[in-house]
Amino acid sequence: MGITIKDIALKAGVSKTTVSFAFNNPDRISADTYERIMTIAREIGYSPDPIARILSNKKTKNIGIVLPQTISVFFQNPYLGELLRGIGSVCDQEGFAVSVLSPFKGIVTQTILNAAVDGILIMGISKDSEVHTTFKQRTMPYVTIDAVDSGDFVNVGIKDEELSEKLMDILLDNGHRKICFCLLQSISSTLQKADTSGTREARLHGIFQSAKQHCLSEDEMKDFLYINTPATLSDSYDIALSLLKKKDRPSAVFCMADVQAYGFYRAARELSLSIPEDLSIVSFDDLPLTETLTPGLTCVHQSAYEKGRMATKLLFKMIAGQHCESAVLDAHITHRHSVAKLNK
Amino acid sequence: MGITIKDIALKAGVSKTTVSFAFNNPDRISADTYERIMTIAREIGYSPDPIARILSNKKTKNIGIVLPQTISVFFQNPYLGELLRGIGSVCDQEGFAVSVLSPFKGIVTQTILNAAVDGILIMGISKDSEVHTTFKQRTMPYVTIDAVDSGDFVNVGIKDEELSEKLMDILLDNGHRKICFCLLQSISSTLQKADTSGTREARLHGIFQSAKQHCLSEDEMKDFLYINTPATLSDSYDIALSLLKKKDRPSAVFCMADVQAYGFYRAARELSLSIPEDLSIVSFDDLPLTETLTPGLTCVHQSAYEKGRMATKLLFKMIAGQHCESAVLDAHITHRHSVAKLNK
DNA sequence: CTGTTAGCGCATTCAA
DNA sequence: TTGAATGCGCTAACAG
Numbered sequence: 001m002g003i004t005i006k007d008i009a010l011k012a013g014v015s016k017t018t019v020s021f022a023f024n025n026p027d028r029i030s031a032d033t034y035e036r037i038m039t040i041a042r043e044i045g046y047s048p049d050p051i052a053r054i055l056s057n058k059k060t061k062n063i064g065i066v067l068p069q070t071i072s073v074f075f076q077n078p079y080l081g082e083l084l085r086g087i088g089s090v091c092d093q094e095g096f097a098v099s100v101l102s103p104f105k106g107i108v109t110q111t112i113l114n115a116a117v118d119g120i121l122i123m124g125i126s127k128d129s130e131v132h133t134t135f136k137q138r139t140m141p142y143v144t145i146d147a148v149d150s151g152d153f154v155n156v157g158i159k160d161e162e163l164s165e166k167l168m169d170i171l172l173d174n175g176h177r178k179i180c181f182c183l184l185q186s187i188s189s190t191l192q193k194a195d196t197s198g199t200r201e202a203r204l205h206g207i208f209q210s211a212k213q214h215c216l217s218e219d220e221m222k223d224f225l226y227i228n229t230p231a232t233l234s235d236s237y238d239i240a241l242s243l244l245k246k247k248d249r250p251s252a253v254f255c256m257a258d259v260q261a262y263g264f265y266r267a268a269r270e271l272s273l274s275i276p277e278d279l280s281i282v283s284f285d286d287l288p289l290t291e292t293l294t295p296g297l298t299c300v301h302q303s304a305y306e307k308g309r310m311a312t313k314l315l316f317k318m319i320a321g322q323h324c325e326s327a328v329l330d331a332h333i334t335h336r337h338s339v340a341k342l343n344k
Numbered sequence: 345m346g347i348t349i350k351d352i353a354l355k356a357g358v359s360k361t362t363v364s365f366a367f368n369n370p371d372r373i374s375a376d377t378y379e380r381i382m383t384i385a386r387e388i389g390y391s392p393d394p395i396a397r398i399l400s401n402k403k404t405k406n407i408g409i410v411l412p413q414t415i416s417v418f419f420q421n422p423y424l425g426e427l428l429r430g431i432g433s434v435c436d437q438e439g440f441a442v443s444v445l446s447p448f449k450g451i452v453t454q455t456i457l458n459a460a461v462d463g464i465l466i467m468g469i470s471k472d473s474e475v476h477t478t479f480k481q482r483t484m485p486y487v488t489i490d491a492v493d494s495g496d497f498v499n500v501g502i503k504d505e506e507l508s509e510k511l512m513d514i515l516l517d518n519g520h521r522k523i524c525f526c527l528l529q530s531i532s533s534t535l536q537k538a539d540t541s542g543t544r545e546a547r548l549h550g551i552f553q554s555a556k557q558h559c560l561s562e563d564e565m566k567d568f569l570y571i572n573t574p575a576t577l578s579d580s581y582d583i584a585l586s587l588l589k590k591k592d593r594p595s596a597v598f599c600m601a602d603v604q605a606y607g608f609y610r611a612a613r614e615l616s617l618s619i620p621e622d623l624s625i626v627s628f629d630d631l632p633l634t635e636t637l638t639p640g641l642t643c644v645h646q647s648a649y650e651k652g653r654m655a656t657k658l659l660f661k662m663i664a665g666q667h668c669e670s671a672v673l674d675a676h677i678t679h680r681h682s683v684a685k686l687n688k
Numbered sequence: 689c690t691g692t693t694a695g696c697g698c699a700t701t702c703a704a
Numbered sequence: 705t706t707g708a709a710t711g712c713g714c715t716a717a718c719a720g
Contacts, residue, residue: 004713015691020715030689045481050460052713055399055696060460062443071432071442072649078633081425084444088415092446097459098415099406099443100428102436115441116394116404116460137389233632266636288577289422289633292610305416348697359707364699374705396697399712 003046011044012037023048054116063091063315064117066101066108068124074102076232077259078287079304083145086308087121094316109134119315121145121308126198127152141318143311148198149326154318156311158331160199163300164206165213166333167282168254170298172214175342176252176280180243181207182229182236182260203256203284225250229260236263244271244279251342255283258290261297261338276340286334296336302329352390356381367392398460407435407659408461410445410452412468418446420576421603422631423648427489430652431465438660453478463659465489465652470542471496485662487655492542493670498662500655502675504543507644508550509557510677511626512598514642516558519686520596520624524587525551526573526580526604547600547628569594573604580607588615588623595686599627602634605641605682620684630678640680646673 009016014033021028022037029037041047054060065087067074074080084098091098099117104110112120112134119141125131127150135142135153142153149155171179184200211221227243229236236255240263243249255261261283265275273279275295286301310327317324353360358377365373366381373381385391398404409431411418418424428442435442440462448455456464456478463485469475471494479486479497486497493499515523528544555565571587573580580599584607587593599605605627609619617623619639630645654671661668 005715006713016714017692017716018690021690024715028689033689047457047482048715049713050458051395051399051404052696053715054460055395055698055713056715058696060395061458062460064441070436072429072436075425075429075432076632078422078425081419081422085416085419088419088444088446092414092416095448097408097443097445099441100432101441102432104439113391114394114405116398116406138391233636262633262636269638288420289606292577292606292637294613294638349699350697360698361700361707362705365706368699372705377705392699393697396712397699399697399714400699402712 003044005046005048008037008041008044008046011040020048060116060118061095062097062099062117063087063119063121063312063319064099064101064115065121066103066111066115066123068103068108070102071100073230073232076230076234077257078289079231079257079259079285082287082304083308086303086305086310087312089305089309090312090316112140113138119143119319121311121315123147141315143315143318145307145311146199148202151326153326154314154324155326156307156314156329157199157326158300158302158307158329160202161206161209163284163331163333164203165210166206167284167300168207168210169213170282170333170335170339171252171254171280172210172216174252174280174339177216177220177342178223178225178248178250179252179254180225180227180250182239182253182255182257183226184256185228185230200256207254229255229263231257231259233259233262233266236260237266238263240264240267241270244268244273249279252280252282252339255281258283258285258287258297258299261290261299262293265293265297276338280339280342282339293338295338298336298338299334300331301334302331347388347390349390349392352381352385352388355384355388364392404460404462405439406441406443406461407431407463407465407656407663408443408445408459409465410447410455410459410467412447412452414446415444417574417576420574420578421601422633423575423601423603423629426631426648427652430647430649430654431656433649433653434656434660456484457482463487463663465655465659467491485659487659487662489651489655490543492546495670497670498658498668499670500651500658500673501543501670502644502646502651502673504546505550505553507628507675507677508547509554510550511628511644512551512554513557514626514677514679514683515596515598515624516554516560518596518624518683521560521564521686522567522569522592522594523596523598524569524571524594526583526597526599526601527570528600529572529574544600551598573599573607575601575603577603577606577610580604581610582607584608584611585614588612588617593623596624596626596683599625602627602629602631602641602643605634605643606637609637609641620682624683624686626683637682639682642680642682643678644675645678646675 005016005019009019022034026034101111123145125144125147127148144155146157147155261281283299286299314324349360349363353363366378370378445455467489469491471492488499490501491499605625627643630643658668
């Protein structure tokens with residue numbers, strides 16, 4: 001603070017430009033002056049102010065990931081860590097930093113407007129959210145993650161509806177009718193409007209589709225239980241515990257996130273219910289840690305890491321001014337041992 | 345891009361100053377002009393450029409967390425997610441964003457010099473690392489995490505040596521002599537010099553201390569096995585698998601991170617070795633997910649979340665120009681069921 | 689190879 | 705209540 005390019009120029013007996021070149025374009029000045037400038041800079045402890053440099057360059061070398069919730073709650077889902085790893089993997093290699101942005105006072109648009117970044121990755125956004133216009137307004141490149149693609153923006157996701165249907169098929173094929181669905185808690189509370197990413201609807205749609213295919217009666221559908229569960233271990237555990245204690249507990253649980261399933265595993269063990277004999281479980285994600293579960297969890301495998309990677313790659317293309325299209329990532333069901341035939 | 349404060353001033357028939365006031369100091373202008381300006385701004389889709397604003401304000405509302413490794417490898421340890429949550433919890437509430445910075449081309453000092461942030465949290469730094477001078481040079485507030493405190497800077501950590509000794513006591517008291525130590529892989533590869541945070545040495549010191557107290561002979565100490573294990577599930581699993589397959593496998597494992605223990609649990613299960621009968625395990629961390637392990641893992645409990653919180657709180661104090669001291673967080677051993685008496 | 693000059697977009701002191 | 709002028713620290717086109 002205080003010591004600027006001007007000071008160095010003065011001490012070195014050159015102009016600011018020359019000093020600037022020394023730092024950004026050494027080839028354009030003589031090795032001699034380069035050395036002199038750098039020596040002085042080192043002595044005085046000078047280095048170009050990154051902010052001023054950014055203002056001049058119009059490049060922050062920084063991308064933002066904006067979350068639908070606060071960092072402390074959202075990162076309780078290990079899924080996010082994986083996503084961040086994917087994002088980081090390409091940022092690292094491009095020399096970019098990644099800024100984690102949460103809604104400022106619950107206002108995502110403000111966050112977007114204030115972010116000093118070259119591009120943004122955003123989650124939990126519906127296709128007609130106002131954020132889209134905000135992005136246009138700032139002419140800020142952005143890629144959505146897990147949004148329902150409308151063609152108006154670039155998104156990275158999986159075939160949620162289709163996969164959800166298949167997952168539901170498994171439960172139904174095994175005779176389960178009393179099923180509990182752990183939905184991801186709606187994020188509306190932190191946004192101005194009830195804003196939902198659309199994966200929730202897509203997956204529910206898949207579920208109903210499966211039910212229809214299996215000719216479930218209206219009465220049978222009434223046995224479905226829907227609960228909004230935050231995607232955190234402790235919340236899921238609490239909910240699971242109280243749910244499984246009940247006499248009329250479900251025979252199967254359909255989780256929207258692995259971390260919810262973890263909670264059920266733990267609660268089941270606590271209550272000496274065995275999986276899958278007493279309780280069948282399926283879920284979405286198949287995080288790396290999920291492989292440590294016994295018995296193995298039958299779930300939709302998707303790579304959050306790859307999702308982050310892909311989204312970031314696309315974002316960089318956009319930042320580079322190239323056109324790009326939404327991507328639908330591979331995902332499939334991994335059959336393991338958490339589902340059993342219901343014998344009644 | 346393109347549309348600036350000047351354009352708005354022009355359209356509204358006022359000066360740039362007035363427009364600036366409208367956005368930052370509405371009280372200083374008449375409600376009338378305020379409305380007019382804002383309406384125009386909304387129509388045209390204008391909002392102040394965050395970067396120019398930052399240059400003027402000298403405040404980025406952004407702090408950085410600099411990692412000793414790339415994001416994609418470092419975040420494989422769930423410990424980091426917890427830490428980030430803690431950091432985020434106070435940033436969220438202060439309206440700050442957090443930037444995840446990894447060493448640019450392996451040079452941490454460059455990363456520090458180039459970061460557009462108001463303060464920095466940094467991990468994996470030894471007490472006489474050159475980064476300290478770099479920070480002084482930029483007069484950038486910073487707090488180290490898990491560094492060995494020398495009094496010259498502000499650090500947040502736990503009593504690694506003491507806790508490590510106690511943990512080792514448990515193993516030794518239970519008769520274990522053939523012990524494998526999973527060290528955290530040195531981070532030196534990504535830094536110019538072999539730079540180690542010091543917790544590694546502290547913990548090793550605690551271990552030797554315990555051995556000494558237990559009067560282990562030199563020969564017995566020779567049975568100790570040290571392996572550098574990246575703090576990732578897959579690496580730990582691989583290492584565990586090959587290690588446990590051996591005839592002369594250790595009777596106990598001392599992990600420096602929960603995630604390493606996860607790998608051993610999984611490998612043990614795969615090989616039908618039961619914990620703790622066939623293999624005792626202890627570790628550091630006690631992450632939230634660790635509670636899902638069966639049998640329960642005996643380990644040093646520390647809260648990465650609180651660590652992140654505390655470090656960030658201190659950082660904010662420093663940013664505010666206040667003086668502050670290093671903090672030593674509470675940590676203790678959580679006794680569960682992963683250690684058994686060795687019967688030979 | 690080096691210097692002059694003009695921004696980058698906004699905040700803010702000072703004067704009106 | 706509003707405006708003119710200046711500065712934040714750096715980059716880069718243009719000249720020499």
